[in-house]
Amino acid sequence: MFQIKVYSDDKTALIQVPDNNSLLYHLRSNGLQVDSPCNGNGTCGKCRVKILSHSRPLKQPGPRESELLGGDALSEGYRLACGIPVSCDMEVSLDARNDSAKIVTEGISKDIDSDPPVSKVCLKLEESRLSHQRDDLSRLIDSIKNPDCHTTQHYGICAQKSGELYGEAMPDDSDLSLLRSLPSALRQEGSCVTLVTGCSKLLSVEAGDTTAELYGAAVDIGTTTLACYLLDLNTGKRLSVSSLLNPQKIYGADVISRIKHAMDSPEGLEQLQAQVVKGVNAGISALCAQAGISTAGIYAVTLAGNTTMLHLLTGVDPRNIAAAPFIPAFTRSINVKAAELGISINPSGLALILPSVSAYIGADTVAAVLSTGMYRQESIALLIDIGTNGEMVLGSKDFLYACSSAAGPAFEGANIRNGMGSITGAISSVSLTQGFRCTTIGNSRPMGICGTGVVDILAQLLEAGIVDETGRLDTLWKSENQALAALSRRIVQVDGINAFRLYEQEETLTGRDIALTQKDIRELQNAKAAIAAGINILVKEAGISFDKIETVYLAGGFGSYINIDSALKIGLIPGALKGRIITVGNAAGQGAAESLLNRNSLNAAYELSRKITYVELSARSDFNQLFVDCMLFEE
Amino acid sequence: MFQIKVYSDDKTALIQVPDNNSLLYHLRSNGLQVDSPCNGNGTCGKCRVKILSHSRPLKQPGPRESELLGGDALSEGYRLACGIPVSCDMEVSLDARNDSAKIVTEGISKDIDSDPPVSKVCLKLEESRLSHQRDDLSRLIDSIKNPDCHTTQHYGICAQKSGELYGEAMPDDSDLSLLRSLPSALRQEGSCVTLVTGCSKLLSVEAGDTTAELYGAAVDIGTTTLACYLLDLNTGKRLSVSSLLNPQKIYGADVISRIKHAMDSPEGLEQLQAQVVKGVNAGISALCAQAGISTAGIYAVTLAGNTTMLHLLTGVDPRNIAAAPFIPAFTRSINVKAAELGISINPSGLALILPSVSAYIGADTVAAVLSTGMYRQESIALLIDIGTNGEMVLGSKDFLYACSSAAGPAFEGANIRNGMGSITGAISSVSLTQGFRCTTIGNSRPMGICGTGVVDILAQLLEAGIVDETGRLDTLWKSENQALAALSRRIVQVDGINAFRLYEQEETLTGRDIALTQKDIRELQNAKAAIAAGINILVKEAGISFDKIETVYLAGGFGSYINIDSALKIGLIPGALKGRIITVGNAAGQGAAESLLNRNSLNAAYELSRKITYVELSARSDFNQLFVDCMLFEE
Secondary structure: OOEEEEOOOOOOOEEEEHHHHHHHHHHHHOOEEEOOOOOOOOOOOOEEEEEEEEOOOOOOOHHHHHHHHHHHHHHHHHEEEHOEEOOOOEEOOOOOOHHOOHHHHHHHOOOOOEEEEEEEEEEEOOEEEEEOOHHHHHHHHHHHHHHHHHHHOHHHHHHHHHOOOOOHHHOOOOOHHHHHHHHHHHHHOOOOEEEEEEEEEEEEEEEOOOOOOOEEEEEEEOOOEEEEEEEOOOOOOOOOOOOOOHHHHHHHOOOHHHHHHHHOOOOOHHHHHHHHHHHHHHHHHHHHHHHHHOOOEEEEEEEEEOHHHHHHHOOOOHHHHHOOOOOOOOOOEEEEHHHHHHOOOOOOOOEOOOOOOEOOOOOHHHHHHHHHHHHHOEEEOOOOOOOOEEEEEOOOOEEEEEEEEEOOOOHOOOOOEEEOOOHHHHEEEEEOOOEEEEHHHHHHOOOEOOOOHHHHHHHHHHHHHHHHOOOEOOOOOOOOHHHHHHHHHHHHEEEEEEEEEEEEEHHHOOOOOOEEEEHHHHHHHHHHHHHHHHHHHHHHHHHOOOHEEEEEEEEHHHHHOOOOOHHHHHOOOOOOHOEEEEEEHHHHHHHHHHHEEHHHHHHHHHHHHHEEEEEOOOOOOOHHHHHHHHHHOOO | EEEEEEEEEOOEEEEEEEOEEHHHHHHHOOOEEOOOOOOOOOOOOEEEEEEEEEEOOOOOOOHHHHHOOOHHHHHEEEEEHHHEOOHHHHEEEEOOOHHEEHHHHOOOOOOOEEEEEEEEEEEEOOOEEOOOOOOHHHHHHHHHHHHHHHOOOOHHHHHHOOOOOOOHHHOOOOOOOHHHHHHHHHHHHHOOEEEEEEEEOOOOOOOEEOOOOEEEEEEEEEOEEEEEEEEEEEEOOEEEEEEEOOOOHHHHOOOHHHHHHHHHOOOOHHHHHHHHHHHHHHHHHHHHHHOOOOHHHEEEEEEEOHHHHHHHHHHOOOHHHHHHHHOOOOOOOOOHHHHHHOOOOOOOEEEEEOOOOOOEOOOOHHHHHHHHHHHHHHOOEEEEEOEEEEEEEOOOOOOEEEEEOOOOOHHHHOOOOOOOOOOOOOEEEEEOOOOEEEHHHHHHHOOOOHHHHHHHHHHHHHHHOOOOOOOOOOOOOOOOOOHHHHHHHHHHOOOEEEEEEEEEEOOOOOOEEEEEEEEHHHHHHHHHHEEEEEHHHHHHHHEEEEEEEEEEEEEEEHHHHHHHHHHHHHOOOOOOHOOOEEEOOOOOOOHHHHHEHHHHHHHHHHHHHHHHOOHHHHHHHHHHOOOOOOOOOOO
């Protein structure tokens, strides 16, 4: 595990990376977008970054990298991010020469005022005397009610906003920890105390004026990775970013195997909860270490994630999510003391778990919808997040429909003969019709093909006519076009199945040939049909036509790195949507950050989660026919 | 430690006793009043009980006991409770022959409807289907809102009462344990669930119909003893009673030494909390064992106690109670999950801590006022509870004044040469002027004198003129009355101080003589003056005269066993109040039970605690003069 510290214009991020993928890969995986039109092929020279320090020697630049950068830049420490495998800790600057470097989704929702769900106010307490012996709690309550005791206006305004004057700020008769803090807090710094309020409650009373310190963290808990953001809630500034693999992975790669683990033994659920909490705490620690603040300075954490992850986080049995009729225990938002979940922030700090919609439309999708702003637009948009399941949301301010389509893990490289995850050695982009060229992650010798790679290959095979519209690989294919003709020798049989071979065994790192088989094509055909049929159902349910969709937001890792033309070519995204597609990176993480920064956004998340109409595809009689129709490859 | 199981008309009680005091003593100490006009002297024969079983042989009846009972009763197993030292486990019946046997305070507040602060309702859930995939929580909420789902009317009525339809019953978005219970609770017994509500919250959801099981416990946490009561909240019946010593006693006998222990080391407070919780749990266990129910069947515990005990119970630093200006951290009522305090009842059950007034007017006094009903009477009453502090409350439905007077521990036998607690061997009542006779607890040879004994002696010495109105012991006293003349030889010097000797060293169990010294008399004089001056201040503050006080309630152990004539004679209670004094036993425990049984009573406790005006004696300029005036012995 290596650490990369990334400096950009107004913030720094600490990334923990598990392997030696390219620096470009890791920066992008962590939501730090670096300009890279050639998609990491080492040909455009746009992904340059300045290496400030590195704990071990770096790979020397190759001739093409040297040429693209020029001698001056090289001597100043510039390198192409795509050309450096990360094999040590390093510090990197994304400086002004890379002015497109930014948190992926920052452009989408920019005008967020800082009005966070937790706030602080300083109070000067009334006196307590022998002749007027008020207990600490009553003295506090009397002081809250006395406008003369307020040193800032903010508090009164909040209280009035909530409809009941001061109601928001009153101590709860069931908060023992607040009570336990009073004797000391009211006597430490004269009679000056700071009230921390949140979720219509007085969370804690701190000695003295601590209003300057008010931080929050936003965390998106993915099945595979956790993305964490630290915000200064006084200024609204993002201070740091961190990401890490979900430590639950030791219990299985996908939600179903995790649910199975939770069901298999009485300790299973506890183990899964402990692991995800460990991950959240590691992410928050990294954020704080980096920004130089204490975790005790964080008073709220917003948490997004799929429905299963949120059950595991809260220690709620997820078993009924796994089998029909797919019933989660909860979808509403949950607001608890973070300490109750084992999350290490300020002891009185809140964990605000964003609302979900259904078993397979989680708070991550709700947060993504929030961050795109589509729920308040006149025009209709489509949000697509493709993983093992594809989650799709179609709508505008007037309506929102969502479905989740079981695409299977083909796009994550699973169930594909030479499939693999997006790690070093994976072929991530392929050109066949414009001359054979494969790009592997980390510029390593190839080991297999990741999701974006298989989509590229299939698109090119369709383009060349080697695969026909039914998905059949034409073993007799020939071309009179000189550039293409050479491809015919790649049409072979592997393991007794027709296939298109990319590399022979001598060329690969594994000593095994790499090919896309007829069977792989069928897997992809099923997967893309599931997504495309889901999109068609939503369009049908909404009673609109494709030309009414003005914007398509492609979210998540796969969505961010996929070649959009290839996705259109294989029909993963209906061709009718061409030209309207925007990639939005980790939109869920951005939504979680937005709801941390502004309680109107937090409320909007609650409201839009209720507004989304979930369409259960397995309950639709027309889904099967649409699925079969979408199997065909036709633009 | 021995166990006595006591059967009476409609309930049974399990008493744990630490020593071999008389059975009468233990029955009365635990609030089970047995008729005993001679106050345990073995002369009236009224305290007869039936011994059902005993684990070891009992002391044989003496000639006077045999005579008083008669042969028939003896052969049926009857004994005089004053004649049996408890030296083994036993089962005792207080049957119809003793029709005055009852829980001390039961007579005072009789018309309590059962409308407890926790309640249950059975609900038939709506269905959940693939085509209408509601999560468990939403399905529950929808069912609560649907009147067709309610199998009882009670719930709807409660909800409407609270002003907001169904508001009371809605799940809280911060209750993780409720959430964790849903997947199983909603599927175990078809679609029938029982909702448990309390304090305007849905506490838990149980599988099936469990409405028949709804118990509550009331606990009065005294510095010395804990008294516990088990109630069936469906019927309002009291099922069992238990009492035990406060296990905190290992850290000191009085509140000040306990507070000191809490301040002395960082673990001090935790240790004190752990001990009192241990005591509460032991008391509740005994209640349940006895009534044959599980502790999980208890859904609420009401807790009374002095302000320091309640700080220690909640783990709140009590240090500011000990020094001027005597500021507790809280006096308001606290309502938490019992589990948060470590109290072992149903995991979702509530601990309802009754409100206090000030550092030295605790929830025990508030509960006592509640149980007397004086706060809703037209006529004016005075409540007196004498211990180390004397707590006094004067008032009616129109006003309530309270004060706490530092009487010192003389009435508990401390700071008295031969003083001791009310245990075996203590001289508890004394006759001098009607012939010399001392009664010791357990009919043992005397070891010392307890509080009621010293009051008796002093009263008789005043009666005889051996002590004059200034408190001086007259060493030259002589009497021409033959019956009294013999007393003069008891006027001696012990340890160089004038004294009145009761027993010479050969007659006592300790081999040391027993006497009341001039110094002891001064201690008592201070103590009674403190109480009497406090009463005078209250009367003055209220602007009334003594003849307006219609009833005096004498509460607590000392108050229940004291000879009222003696108390009047020494001026502990102003003579003007003679003839209006009622002893009410453990009024605090009764008040705790009442507030458990009826939420109007619980609310009344909250209201009356705010209504009581606390009078701080040390802040009164007139207190010292009144105190000096009250030093004189004059009726």
